[in-house]
Amino acid sequence: MIKIENVSKWYGQFQVLTDCSTSINKGEVVVVCGPSGSGKSTLIKCVNGLEPIQKGRIIVNDIEVNDPKTNLPQLRSHVGMVFQHFELFPHMSITENLCIGQTKVLGRSQDEARERGLKLLDRVGLSAHAEKFPGQLSGGQQQRVAIARALSMDPICMLFDEPTSALDPEMITEVLDVMVELAQEGMTMMVVTHEMGFARKVAHRVVFMDQGQIIEDSPKEAFFNQPHSDRAQQFLSKILNH
Amino acid sequence: MFASLDFSIVLQAIPAILQGLLYSLELTVVAMVGGVILGTLLALCRLSSNAYLGFAAKVYVDLMRSIPLLMMILWFFLLVPLMTGVRMGPENSALITFTLFQAAFYSEIMRAGIQSIAKGQINAGFALGMTYSQTMANVILPQAFRNMLPVLLTQTFVLFQDTSLVYAVGARDLLWAAKTVGINNGRTVEMYIFVSLIYFVICFSLSMFVKYMNKRIAIIR
Numbered sequence: 001m002i003k004i005e006n007v008s009k010w011y012g013q014f015q016v017l018t019d020c021s022t023s024i025n026k027g028e029v030v031v032v033c034g035p036s037g038s039g040k041s042t043l044i045k046c047v048n049g050l051e052p053i054q055k056g057r058i059i060v061n062d063i064e065v066n067d068p069k070t071n072l073p074q075l076r077s078h079v080g081m082v083f084q085h086f087e088l089f090p091h092m093s094i095t096e097n098l099c100i101g102q103t104k105v106l107g108r109s110q111d112e113a114r115e116r117g118l119k120l121l122d123r124v125g126l127s128a129h130a131e132k133f134p135g136q137l138s139g140g141q142q143q144r145v146a147i148a149r150a151l152s153m154d155p156i157c158m159l160f161d162e163p164t165s166a167l168d169p170e171m172i173t174e175v176l177d178v179m180v181e182l183a184q185e186g187m188t189m190m191v192v193t194h195e196m197g198f199a200r201k202v203a204h205r206v207v208f209m210d211q212g213q214i215i216e217d218s219p220k221e222a223f224f225n226q227p228h229s230d231r232a233q234q235f236l237s238k239i240l241n242h
Numbered sequence: 243m244f245a246s247l248d249f250s251i252v253l254q255a256i257p258a259i260l261q262g263l264l265y266s267l268e269l270t271v272v273a274m275v276g277g278v279i280l281g282t283l284l285a286l287c288r289l290s291s292n293a294y295l296g297f298a299a300k301v302y303v304d305l306m307r308s309i310p311l312l313m314m315i316l317w318f319f320l321l322v323p324l325m326t327g328v329r330m331g332p333e334n335s336a337l338i339t340f341t342l343f344q345a346a347f348y349s350e351i352m353r354a355g356i357q358s359i360a361k362g363q364i365n366a367g368f369a370l371g372m373t374y375s376q377t378m379a380n381v382i383l384p385q386a387f388r389n390m391l392p393v394l395l396t397q398t399f400v401l402f403q404d405t406s407l408v409y410a411v412g413a414r415d416l417l418w419a420a421k422t423v424g425i426n427n428g429r430t431v432e433m434y435i436f437v438s439l440i441y442f443v444i445c446f447s448l449s450m451f452v453k454y455m456n457k458r459i460a461i462i463r
Contacts, residue, residue: 045365048369050368050369072368073368073371074371075371076369077370077371078371079369080369081365081369083365083369085362087362087365087366089363089366089380089381089385091384091385100380101370101371104376104380105370105371105372105376106371149370150370153370153371
């Protein structure tokens with residue numbers, strides 16, 4: 001589904017990604033973790049072409065993302081993305097947020113989009129808030145709406161860029177619950193997160209990054225039980241022992 | 243000291259004043275609408291990754307902002323007929339000058355407005371599969387307009403007050419009408435007082451309206 005092949009990226013002189021390779025199969029849940037500044041968020045933004053890459057290839061659903069001939073809007077329309085800061089559109093009601101992509105991009109009718117949107121809103125447990133504005137919801141609620149918005153496009157896979165790191169601790173669970181459910185339904189997911197509990201529960205593989213490189217790419221059990229790089233061991237002992 | 247003033251002239255002057263006012267308002271509305279549209283395009287050019295577009299827009303804006311409006315009105319009125327052979331009369335000439343001039347100011351306001359919207363919002367639009375223009379039209383510009391509305395409208399008051407400058411080319415605006423009636427009847431002081439009052443009432447009620455609008459369309463955060 002997603003293939004990342006020898007990807008390197010520079011911001012000017014500064015190299016942020018070095019020769020990264022991994023792949024995500026259909027139905028697989030891959031958690032990407034690592035210390036801040038390790039390039040995880042940058043890597044996931046390259047997957048749907050929000051950030052350009054200078055070297056290597058990224059292939060999503062057999063389409064090369066960084067090929068200039070690729071119709072990026074079309075490709076992105078079926079790759080769902082959830083951001084750290086939710087990025088709901090603050091000037092639109094929750095329903096409008098859920099409909100805009102469907103009507104403007106997929107060409108669905110207003111009624112059809114509304115029906116689909118409200119169904120998804122119900123799924124994330126927020127039916128009562130359909131006519132409110134994003135600013136009237138809590139962070140956790142906003143992030144659940146953002147997930148519903150991404151799902152409204154019927155994506156073939158979902159990208160999560162630190163979906164819980166801007167949330168208060170008690171709101172993290174409600175968002176993770178939605179994500180776990182999604183994973184259990186077989187959605188293909190690439191998740192940048194520090195939530196190791198989530199990784200243990202639903203991830204198939206864990207990718208560990210440091211300083212722009214993929215240091216470790218292992219099945220979940222192997223990663224948690226015996227990470228083979230020192231760096232990953234240090235990282236795990238730091239975030240698991242508190 | 244004011245005993246010699248006779249405000250009965252005001253009643254007589256009303257038809258002429260209304261006609262002048264109508265033109266002043268037309269000038270304001272045309273320059274505002276045209277200026278906002280053209281200004282938004284200029285702002286998008288300045289923010290675009292195309293260096294030529296950005297440079298051209300910057301030169302335009304800097305030039306317009308460095309020349310007094312009165313000079314622009316005069317030069318446009320005198321030079322354009324010379325260069326193109328088209329005579330358009332002071333009223334139409336002023337309409338175009340004001341639109342071009344205001345566009346430069348609105349473009350700076352819109353540029354700040356667009357930049358005030360976080361990059362994440364653009365990414366969110368893109369991630370949904372929207373094109374650049376769809377993202378601008380549905381996500382960025384509506385928010386930029388809301389954020390910038392107070393400044394845009396303040397600029398519009400200034401514009402309305404500046405319309406009085408068109409007297410320089412003899413366009414028949416509110417001030418011209420008042421002055422003409424005043425001179426013809428030897429009552430210039432009365433007419434100038436009256437016309438000041440009209441400017442004040444219009445600007446003051448507009449600013450009340452802005453306060454009301456701000457409350458109504460502010461984004462809930």
